[in-house]
């Protein structure tokens with residue numbers, strides 16, 4: 435590429451040399467347990483469609499009906515004319531579901547994290563953040579220009595030590611963790627972190643992107659899972675994963691939410707959800723209440739699949755949730771393993787540095803409620819066949 439952007443061609447070559455280059459796979463069907471992608475039928479263990487809602491008839495009907503009645507776009511940002519009655523209805527519904535005073539829906543989970551942290555903190559403040567927190571949290575922290583202190587993964591004692599050291603420092607403190615960590619599938623130590631935050635007067639925030647619809651009663655998330663209602667100031671969740679549509683939400687006290695209406699930049703400067711998205715989300719929360727058996731099935735499938743993997747000798751790390759990493763070592767191996775699996779009819783994402791540390795490359799698999807035992811058996815057979823061929827497992 436000639437011209438001013440040619441340095442990017444060099445940067446891309448560097449990515450290729452390091453084995454981090456990828457091509458986007460094209461999904462040619464709906465997101466289902468078995469789908470078509472790049473011309474091949476594959477078992478899909480790569481999506482975040484935990485409950486199978488992304489192609490659920492009730493969500494589709496609700497979306498189609500909303501398009502017929504309200505059109506395809508909201509026409510403006512929320513503060514101009516873009517607040518539709520259904521936007522407010524969804525916020526009320528989520529607040530009630532989460533047992534909080536109020537809720538605020540963003541266009542995505544990413545903007546929910548980035549928009550919230552940057553709205554409430556200033557350069558005089560301090561953020562104490564788990565080292566494996568999601569990129570959207572990290573970006574929100576950077577945008578706030580508050581001082582960022584990173585604690586060792588899940589190490590509440592380390593967080594305590596950092597906060598104790600800040601006791602006499604001016605400014606507000608925010609303690610922040612993922613509810614479920616997206617690369618390892620482990621659960622954040624929320625009870626210990628909440629106590630730490632309470633001892634030091636810090637704001638407690640949890641990102642429940644991978645816990646929404648997965649953990650807690652009817653999928654209420656990690657605060658419900660640990661019975662910490664009323665003790666976590668800010669709960670973020672996503673509508674893009676288990677909920678099957680798109681969006682992010684923030685739940686908390688009424689005045690906190692009202693403040694976000696006035697200061698959260700993605701809310702003030704970016705158009706609200708189209709009617710189809712909001713209607714699908716409303717239908718999804720009805721389903722969470724009406725069909726808790728979906729979540730039971732998700733966990734049943736998770737136990738079944740993870741047991742089978744361990745019996746085959748796979749290293750699935752510290753996963754406690756449907757997110758199931760399979761460790762292989764180097765990034766190159768992970769990407770080669772992922773490609774070979776795809777050829778053999780299994781879609782599982784290869785993940786390496788810089789998304790995860792060097793030497794901890796993996797393929798990440800995610801079980802859903804809609805996989806059958808036959809799908810899971812076939813997936814484990816394929817994984818073990820290819821892993822033995824590639825010497826990832828002893829032949």
Ligand SMILES: *Cc1c(COP(=O)(O)O)cnc(C)c1O
Pocket residue numbers: 542543544545547568570612614616641643644672673674675680681682
């Ligand atoms: C996926 C994810 C997000 C972003 O959610 P989107 O709705 O996809 O933007 C935020 N936090 C975590 C931990 C995630 O895994």
